[in-house]
Amino acid sequence: MTTPSTDSTPPRARLGTWPTPLEPAPRLARALGLGPDDLWVKRDDLTGLGGGGNKVRKLEWTCGAALAEGATTLVTTGAPQSNHARLTAAAGARLGLRVVLVLAGQPGASASGNLALDGLFGAGVVWAGDGGERLASRAQEVAEELRGRGEVPALIPFGGSSALGARGYVECARELDDQAPDLATVVVALGSGGTMAGLVAHLGGSRVLGVHVGAVAEPARTVSELTSELSGKPCAPEELRVRLDQVGKGYGTLTEPVMSALTLAARTEGIVLDPIYTGRAMAGLVAAVEEGDIAPGQRTVFLHTGGLPGLFGHPATLARAGAGLLGG
Ligand SMILES: *Cc1c(COP(=O)(O)O)cnc(C)c1O
DSSP: OEEOOOSSSOOEEOOSOSSOOEEEOHHHHHHHTOOTTSEEEEETTOOOGGGOOTHHHHHHHHHHHHHHTTOSEEEEEEOTTOHHHHHHHHHHHHHTOEEEEEESBOOOSOOOHHHHHHHHTTOEEEEOBSSTTHHHHHHHHHHHHHHHTTOOEEEOOGGGOSHHHHHHHHHHHHHHHHHOTTEEEEEEEESSSHHHHHHHHHHOGGGEEEEEOSSSSOHHHHHHHHHHHHHSSOOOGGGSEEEOTTOTTOTTOOOHHHHHHHHHHHHHHOOOOOTTTHHHHHHHHHHHHHHTSSOTTSEEEEEEOOOHHHHTTOHHHHHHHHTTSSOO
16 A cells, blocks of 8 residues: 655555646636737646545555554544644545544534534534644643544544645656646645655746635745645745735635636636635735736646535535525
């Protein structure tokens, strides 16, 4: 199940389907004022495991390490609609490991979107209460409890974003070398930071535009630290292209630019974005074109990082999407 490690390469669990496709988006490109050949979509929503998404690439490395350590149970943290938690649950099922998810908030009356899939994949959930501060310490406690019962827990970091997990996005950047050697800018949602860090480590800071979603306090510093650790060379926050303008009222909220971007991508290309991550990344891309930061005649790649189940766990977005279709 794992590829044996050589001296310098850590062990990797095989979980996804590679390479993911790179597809042209000519109708969306024209709608944004770009040339029809300027905009391409890297389909990391099609990574295969558990409904797909960017977390699969990181989990190949973090789960590879867990298996090498003899882990019996994966423990990770997240928001109730965490795509990372859902894909950790799926990875555990695939690898024959138990999974405990430590999620922010309280149990609700029903489970939708990612949370319903967590249950389907057989993960256990521990509710850590409101406010994100207790998540990491609660996960440590859960790991201790598991150890006390003879389990071997492996703590997978928030969003899978350690330097080890970010290796998955060095791989993705290598795929892009082959698929779009002339790429000028890849646009990506910046959550816990590992995805952007892996891309920057391979492509350089000037070719990656991250759109902050409000998941961490200091997005540029988070990415620069991960990139430095991963590449072994210092990367300063100032070397990074990060947009901070798409957060709106906060991580879980739907903004008007995001609703417009979601609708535009769906109606021009039949591509579904989610309100938290990929919708913000697309809204950031729209703004970057308007400001001339992304210009016609340059190859731009939009990294589709997945998140479809999150759309089905976001009532405000579902209501807007379906408005006008209902009687009464
Ligand atoms: C987690 C996530 C991201 C952000 O990736 P990070 O590596 O956490 O920055 C983007 N899109 C989706 C759909 C995600 O689930």
